[in-house]
Amino acid sequence: MNEKRVLEVLSKVHDPGLNQDIVSLGFVKDLQIDGKDVSFNLEVSTPLNCHSEALYKQCDTLLGQNGFKLKKLRFQPNTRVVTxxxxxxxxxxxxxxxxxxxxxxxxxxxxxxxxxxxxxxxxxxxxxxxxxxxxxxxxxxxxxxxxxxxxxxxxxxxxxxxxxxxxxxxxxxxxxxxxxxxxxxxxxxxxxxxxxxxxxxxxxxxxxxxxxxxxxxxxxxxxxxxxxxxxxxxxxxxxxxxxxxxxxxxxxxxxxxxxxxxxxxxxxxxxxxxxxxxxxxxxxxxxxxxxxxxxxxxxxxxxxxxxxxxxxxxxxxxxxxxxxxxxxxxxxxxxxxxxxxxxxxxxxxxxxxxxxx
CATH class of the missing domain: 3.40.50.300 (P-loop containing nucleotide triphosphate hydrolases)
Structure with missing residues (x-):
């Protein structure tokens, strides 16, 4: 139940490059929930630190507003390639x-x-x-x-x-x-x-x-x-x-x-x-x-x-x-x-x- 709620909250966070939510993109990896503590890895479509920092603030704020605490967030930059x-x-x-x-x-x-x-x-x-x-x-x-x-x-x-x-x-x-x-x-x-x-x-x-x-x-x-x-x-x-x-x-x-x-x-x-x-x-x-x-x-x-x-x-x-x-x-x-x-x-x-x- 908590996992479903956490994913609902995180679905309000959008990747800065692709402008789609991180859940539907499949960017939330290795989600772990211990009571109210939330940890996960997050794929990012650009390598820029400013984008990772903005994502961290969004995740931290939204989880906090919904009764959870962001314990650990590890970024996995995956620069998209125009083919x-x-x-x-x-x-x-x-x-x-x-x-x-x-x-x-x-x-x-x-x-x-x-x-x-x-x-x-x-x-x-x-x-x-x-x-x-x-x-x-x-x-x-x-x-x-x-x-x-x-x-x-x-x-x-x-x-x-x-x-x-x-x-x-x-x-x-x-x-x-x-x-x-x-x-x-x-x-x-x-x-x-x-x-x-x-x-x-x-x-x-x-x-x-x-x-x-x-x-x-x-x-x-x-x-x-x-x-x-x-x-x-x-x-x-x-x-x-x-x-x-x-x-x-x-x-x-x-x-x-x-x-x-x-x-x-x-x-x-x-x-x-x-x-x-x-x-x-x-x-x-x-x-x-x-x-x-x-x-x-x-x-x-x-x-x-x-x-x-x-x-x-x-x-x-x-x-x-x-x-x-x-x-x-x-x-x-x-x-x-x-x-x-x-x-x-x-x-x-x-x-x-x-x-x-």
Whole structure:
């Protein structure tokens, strides 16, 4: 009788990623009831600590309100994987997230780095591959320029820093040296970065894509099983026009788009304490209304960010509790939820070269 009542109470608790109750999902394991004391294991669809903490509070509160006491709760993170039909999975990688912009200079790499660190600080195993072959900026942002090595299997061994695994073209060439490669060489390098690298059991591999819709972008949308994509833009019309092209590119190859991140969205004046839209007002929101793709975050313009990011110690690492870092943890929460929610149904990947009849 007590077991039935406890399960009724726990059925009011919803998994943060799948948004279904933990009982009907079968996530409540090894339930033990000793009088009013309740102990059980709980499967969670995301690896983020903030989600586990929220679940603990819900379980503890609801059980307490119904005359029980939560004695022991052990979490079993089981990161959901977005699967594709007809795509080769990347070894030791559960999910891949493309972070793209149609235009350069919108802060995409800064967002990629800080999002990766926010996910890692919340308990996820994260890697970043910098696929901006012609203009890699990740090494500068994380203060790391040493060349990567290969293991005995001739796999690239990514650098590890700030609890994240990193790989970039900037680890192979001297700083400032130009890369003059054509399509086939770019395609081969992207293949090696993704499939011939010793990634260590990642929950999320973030792919920092180059701006535009050229050879590298097409290789990245056609080759790996992309779980989802984020589109980064700024409020200016020229950036929004190019961001739309990115939306269309992912749409054509049926990659789910989690949402839009608008960078440099507003500036808070130190004297009047009001928010000002320097580069335009609500551009991303208008695009979201027209396309149906939600705006996940509107990040501020701040004079502090360039100096922090140029120091080699990213914002989320240096000062994770600061107001400037807070939106990245919010974004990490939404990304983990969004990927988990898309994991329940395999995606049939169409051949982009197939002819319509």
């Amino acid at each position: 594709y039909v007809g795509k080769d999975p990347i070894p030791r990688v559960k999910n891949t997230l493309a972070i793209a912009s149609g235009k350069g200079g919108v802060g995409k790499s800064t967002i990629t780095v800080n999002l990766a660190l926010a996910l890692a600080k919340e308990g996820a195993r994260v890697g970043v591959v910098d696929c901006d072959i012609y203009g890699p900026s990740i090494p500068l942002l994380i203060g790391l320029h040493e060349r990567v090595i290969a293991n005995e299997k001739q796999e690239l061994v990514p650098h590890k820093r700030f609890g994240v695994q990193w790989l970039s073209m900037g680890f192979f060439v001297p700083r400032g040296q130009a890369i003059a490669w054509r399509g086939p060489m770019l395609h081969k390098m992207v293949q090696q970065f993704l499939y011939q690298t010793e990634w260590h059991d990642l929950d999320y591999l973030l792919i920092d894509m180059p701006p535009g819709t050229g050879d590298v972008q097409l290789s990245l949308t056609e080759q790996p099983p992309l779980s989802a994509a984020l589109i980064v833009t700024t409020p200016q019309d020229v950036a929004l026009i190019d961001a739309r092209k990115g939306l269309e590119m992912f749409g054509k190859v049926q990659v789910p788009i989690l949402g839009i991140v608008e960078n440099m969205s507003w500036f808070k004046c130190g004297k009047c304490e009001k928010k000002h839209s320097i580069f335009g007002d609500q551009g991303a929101r208008k695009m979201a209304k027209e396309t149906g793709v939600p705006v996940l975050e509107e990040l501020p313009l701040s004079s502090e960010i360039p100096s922090i990011m140029g120091s080699g110690e990213p914002l989320v690492f240096r000062d994770p509790s600061s107001p400037l870092a807070e939106p990245y943890f919010s974004l990490a929460d939404k990304v983990a939820r969004g990927i988990s929610a898309r994991s329940t149904k395999p995606i049939m990947q169409l051949d982009p070269n197939a002819m319509e009849v």
